[in-house]
Amino acid sequence: MDKIKDQPFIDRVDGVQKVTGTAKYSAEYDFPGMVYGVLATSNVTKGTITAMDTKPAENAPGVLAVITHLNCPELPGYKNLPDQSKLADIKKGYRVFYDNIVRFNGQPIAIVVADTFERATYAASLIKAAYAKETFNTDIDVAEKSGKALEGNNFKEYVRGEANAWKNAAVKIEAEYKMPIEVHNPMEIHAITVNWESDTKLTMYEKTQALSSTQQSVMRAFGLKQENIRIITQFIGGAFGSAFNTWPHSMAALMAGKKVGKPLKLMITRNQMFNLVGYRPQAIQKMSMGASADGKLVGITHDATAMTASYNEFTEGIVNASRSLYNCPNVNTTYKVYPLDLSQPTWMRGPGETTGAFALESAMDELAYAAKIDPIEFRLLNYAETDLEDKKPYSSKFLKECYQLGADKIKWSARNPEPRSMKEGDWLIGYGTGSGIFSAWRGAAKVGARLLPDGSLILASGVTDMGPGTATAMTQLASETLGLHPRDIKFEMGDTNLPPGPMQGGSGTTSTLGTAVHNVCQSIKKKLADLVKDNPMFHTEIVHEVKVDDLLFENGFMMLKTDKSKKISYADVIKNAGLKEIELQEDSPGNPMANHSAFSYAVHFVKVMVHSRTGVVKIARCVSAVDAGKIVNQKTAESQIVGAVVGGIGMSLMEEGIIDHRYGRWVNNNFADYHVAVNADVPEIEVLFVNKPDPVLNPMGSKGMGEVGIVGFAAAVCNAIFHATGKRIREIPVTPDKLI
Amino acid sequence: MDNNCKNEGRRDFLKKSTALAALAVASPALVKAGENDEKIAALFEKIPLNIEVNGKAFSLSVEPRTTLLDFIREQLHLFGTKKGCDYGQCGACTVHVDGERINSCLSLAVMNEGKKITTIEGLANGEELHPMQKAFIKHDGFQCGYCTPGQIMSAVACINEGHANSRDEVREFMSGNICRCGAYPNIVDAIMQTKKEGSTHD
The missing domain is CATH 3.90.1170.50 (Aldehyde oxidase/xanthine dehydrogenase, a/b hammerhead)
Structure with a gap:
């Protein structure tokens, strides 16, 4: 297995199919008479x-x-x-x-x-x-003024401690943050x-x-x-939730x-x-926050307004991060959703948290500046050691390490903290940071495994993969657990005829399916050990029945831990036992996490260049430090965070769904008018993983990472723009007109 | 474009046009009956096309309104070339026509009479991957893989055009190919490596 920076990885197992055009997508099946x-x-x-x-x-x-x-x-x-x-x-x-x-x-x-x-x-x-x-209405501003918000359990006010406690704080800010409809637009x-x-x-x-x-x-x-x-x-x-x-x-x-x-x-x-496969809903968020003069949060009030379709009650956790990211005794949140005469929204990468963190992490930056405290220092002063919302300890939390890793890498302390103080020619330079949080979890999954007479392994699960590299990660996990070369492992997926796998999404696929793969590989090891327990080769003067713990499993062979020369291949074990193959199915339950809160974290650092006369913003450098537990495959994991950051660049600087409210029709429903980040918009993106295992969630120690890589990124960009220009932009995307 | 249109094809088309004119002056009843007549419809709708795709010559009839992209996918069943927008805005359908990269959704199949098309399926030498394909795997220049054939076809042409002299130049000249998974930095890595190692012919 190859290594990046001492971390193991295998290349994508479906790489050849993808680069040769033989990977089949849903419109690529041929039948006579189609x-x-x-x-x-x-x-x-x-x-x-x-x-x-x-x-x-x-x-x-x-x-x-x-x-x-x-x-x-x-x-x-x-x-x-x-x-x-x-x-x-x-x-x-x-x-x-x-x-x-x-x-x-x-x-x-x-x-x-x-x-x-x-x-x-x-x-x-x-x-x-x-x-x-x-008559119709597609405009959230009109709905907010004259419409009726949805009612029910999803819209109850949350209060912890005292509501609106921010008002009595020594330092306080109030600000409104706006973001438009954003569309998944997978390729x-x-x-x-x-x-x-x-x-x-x-x-x-x-x-x-x-x-x-x-x-x-x-x-x-x-x-x-x-x-x-x-x-x-x-x-x-690609899908990203669509x-x-x-x-x-x-x-x-x-x-x-x-x-x-x-x-x-x-x-x-x-x-x-x-308009037929969902989008991220438009949102208007008011943040009111207060801190003591020495930088301790006193109160957070987060009032979010969003939209849905007239026929579909779509809700997401926009205000959740405000309740759990910081050690704040007084938090109250409201969430209002207005139905509009538009098609329905749906989950989009980092659903809820991405929207919420744009407001929360922008406001944290504003409050840090108001309190004259470094934004990273301010976050450390308010570091949550337990989850105040759930009142549970964290299964693992290495957010502090993320702040440290990222700040060191981008040389945060070397910046001049004064806004509009750094320049390169006509370009104003700014550094900003924003944090992300997303639930980590583990659901139930089934996986089938067959160890064939030639010693190769076939794993099968009815999961699909939109790009993260699930088959690759599962192959690597099985390779490490069972001691087989990755090329001797095949992961079959994407078919309801296979044992039912988990959904692909919610940053839970690797945690969920990986557990099932890990467990089925352990079961195979036990079965193999059982088949050789009477084999005299493994017997010593004292031990006459070998157990799985006495054996090592490496390169398709099982061998005595105490004497590696005593070994037998998996193929021979199957042959000697007169078996056709070893076939097992693992029914892996979810982890209800009754005693812990589990989250992945990301801290983004962004260097921007803002042209002083045209207002053009260039992202010059990105460093994202991520706590996603133990990383299964360094290479695909890095790509996933890089991809999330690229999505974040689009979100902060260019993506904006525009509806002509006179007609209720889309104005820019194509790639020429709805801009997403292209190659020239994207700088080098450095990804740093804390890479410490979570001891509770699953046997691999992994947490999720698909979502958290975009959460908080837009705030980091806006905060960097403030540092560069002294101008606080509270409405994304930050197009040049907002800066001149 | 006209220069490449073979006389044979033109004559054939004119013949059909004459037939169409004849039908137009026929009785309304006949025209109505003809509307659903597959044979007549096919006669008017299709014209011949001679085209070479991945080294193989094809001689067949296509509707003039069929894009090169749909022709490649639905008639030649080469699904490696992807439809990402159908408006020339995303680059997923990039193929080489006589060695130059184009968006195949912006070209009608009949405009490519006598031309040589290379799609992603024609890039590797049998089992031996093209260096660009290898580099994309090595540098993880994709996630979902959907834009990948277009990226690779574009990348090969980018080097052949002489537009891969720096990372910034590659970023500029690869900006017609959208990757929503955001593999851009890795794509640039793959192209720079391939360029450094030479040999990008297709």
Whole structure:
């Protein structure tokens, strides 16, 4: 195994497939007689469809079917709905082609199926609809003034100690922070290929981060038996949270494929990626914070306002970080969500925390400056040794080490702390920091293992991978646990026919699945030891029955700890025992963490250059120090944090979903107008891992890392911009107009 | 572009145009019946195309409105070339046409009459990966892998164009290829190494 800085890694096990173009994504399965689905969408924002003309589309060359709400097949899942007339709009949900109600602009109103993609696309353009339009609102500012926020358990005020205690503090700040809609925009456009083998049985190739829940939702909608739905997701071209739901386009494709009785492929368009597969909701956050003159936090009040769709109560933990990141006795938080006439938001990388930490970590910086204390020093003064929200000790917490590692690396203490004091030519230079926190957890998973007669191992689990490198990490774990060369291990995944694995997401995949892999490898070792217990080769004068603890497992051989020359290969053990193979399945339970709080941490340090006349911001350097427990694979772990930081650069400087509130339509739903970070926007990014094991969460000592790498980054950028310019920017993205 | 259009193809197209004109003056009933007639539709919709892809010559008929990207994916079943936006904004569909990188979604298949296309599937020499492909693996120049074929095709061309003389130059000339997983620094590493070691022909 190779090493980076003394840390082990293996190259990605799917690397060759990805660089040769043989990795198969959901739109890349071939069947004879494949047909294509294309969606037609509404061009009004709210109302009802009063009439549709589908004839020109139906008559267009190559068209096999047009499905609308008028001829939507009867789905058991639609029939068994609770009485819709008795439900509030937010509880009704939205089901494609179920009714004639338009809930957002660009809502699918028809799917057209044709024998080629071009014919389907043309025919979809011929679909005409007449609407009875209704007044609508897509503007959170309007909703906040005149609308009604959602009510219920998710919106209860949290109070610890005394509410609004910040008011009585010696040093205090009040500020409002704004962030726009942000869209996942993975490079792979959401796509699905469906192949109904009969009316009651199908295989679908779907972009999903959660095979099991996708299978459940298709099962319910179509009234099928679970075993008759096979979902294959070999590769996901990125998702970042956009691929948990079974979205309307997938349901439309399933209906259409069944209707025409042919294998069908549907890839939505990049435009549709902005309103059919979720986004990070817009948020307005007011932070009111106070500290004593010597820098101890007195009170934090965090009031967050966000938005959702009229038909979907989406909530996330925006205010959570404010309750648990610092040692503050008095904290109160409110969370208001207004329904708008837009499509629904969903989880996006670091859901909740990313939004919240932008406000909290910006405000911490403001308060540090107000108290005339170094921002890192200020955070150390308020370091939480236990979780004050849950009143539990941490399973592990190496946040202090993160501050130290990052500050040393970027030479934090060498900066002139005075704002607008550092310059290089026309460029103002600034340094800023921001911290991230995200829950670490472990769920339940199953993994199957087969040790074959040649001594090689096949692991199998119904997990999918959107890019972090799950198969690679699991291969490495199995290699280390079982003493096998990585090339002798195969990790099969992405298929509901495999033992059910966890979802890919929430920074819990490695913790969850890794535990199952670790355990199944231990079981194999026990089984192997059991098979050689009577082998006289391992017997000594005293010991006549060898146990697993007496043995080492290395390079495909088991050997006596006390005498490595006494060894036998796994292959020979299987052969000698007359077995075909060793097959085991491990059912690994979750870890409820009854006595501990578990979090991953990141501290970002950013050097920015702000052009003094044009206001252009360049990120000159990033250092991110991360406590994600023990690192399984240094190489892929580094890449994941680098990727999160790149996402953070986009979030802080350019990403902004814009809706024209006059029409309720998207203005910039494409990559030319919705800017994400490109190569030229990204400097060298240095990643430092504390790399100390968490002793509680799982046997590997790992915590999560997918999310925490973006949490707090936008604040670090804004804080650096303040240091560079003396100007406090409280609204991201920080485009040049905000600085001149 | 016109210069490359073969006369044969033009004549064939003109013939069809004449047929279309004849149909236009025919009785409305005939036109209506013809709308759903696959044979007639195919006659009007498709024109011949001779094209070489990854060293293999193809001679077939395509609709003029078919993009080079959709042609490669849906008709040649070479799915290594990816659709990331379909508007020339992301670079995932980058292929080489006569050795130069283009966004294949911005080119119609019929515009490539007589041209030589190289896709990601044509880059390796059998089992032996192209140095750029090896470098992408070594430097972890990807995560999800979806933009990767486009990045690699673009990277090979970037060096061949003489645009890989510094890290900053690479960053600029690779900015037409979006990587949402954010592997940019590793992609630059891969290109700099390949450039240093020479041999980037495709």
